[in-house]
Amino acid sequence: MLPSFYTTMAFKDKISDLLEEALKEKPSLFLVDLTVTETFKVIVTLDGDNGVNLQDCIDISRAVDNNLDREEQDYALEVASAGVSTPLKMVRQYRKNIGRTLKVKTATETIEALLEQVSDESITLSWTAREPKKIGKGKETVEHKREIPYSDIKEAIVTIIFN
Template sequence: MSTQTQIEQITGIINVLLATEPAFFCVAVNIKPTQNIKIFLDGDEGLPIEKCVYFNRKLYQHISGAGIFPEGEFSLEVSSPGVSEPLKLHRQYVKNIGRNVEVVFTDNTIKEGVLLAVTEQDILIEQTTGKGKKAITQQILIPFTNIKTTTVQIKF
């Protein structure tokens, strides 16, 4: 069975499980050559560790029962994507409205600012350049088609 087929089967299992948990969603499923399955889940209000444990146990049972790995030899990790991972889904953008983001464009130019709004087609960020009285604030509308990656920036 190909890795892509395995990912599709596991994604189907996740979707069935998440149908009863609408506050949570799947961001990505990866399988390493060592049969290590990494599942990234997120939630509209975050993903508590208790939910990671719950989903891990449920998914392990379902994946074992489905015979996706005939020898039964696989490991499973369920976690949230983490702050260093780029946003991939529209739902992640919506969840991060009000936070500082770094947007890398398809031409590799970079803009940083506060994510103000998200539509199906684009995002709106507010960027401030300069300091004090010389500070200039502008709003920038960025179509998703121009975005290579968007990463949440943590400011201390």
């Protein structure tokens, strides 16, 4: 076998450049994660403002694969969409999920609530809860709304509710 032409970092930079070019052709898609292992397994995770379909993955895979030479560096390439259970990482992902229910973990609590607003610094969640009445016995429904800075979010996942 030929010695590795690339270091892992140089190879990752090359892949990153190729992805950037390929994604210019599909502006509704964006890169969520790029991993290159020590054995040159390339894992590309995509998301899209309108979702990601199989053809999108094929097109991006071909754009990368057609511009690399396996004689220079043997590699394995995997292009996939961010799954439903994949934690949100980018503001753009939060924006496309406004109106959906998220499960958000912070250092002190887990909140399952409706994503109402997204800014460059934070998200706003709203939910109702049954809580003991302030006066008297029994419970009442209380509306909650909270702004959470991205820096406080440990993990946020879209939850799917089946009726």
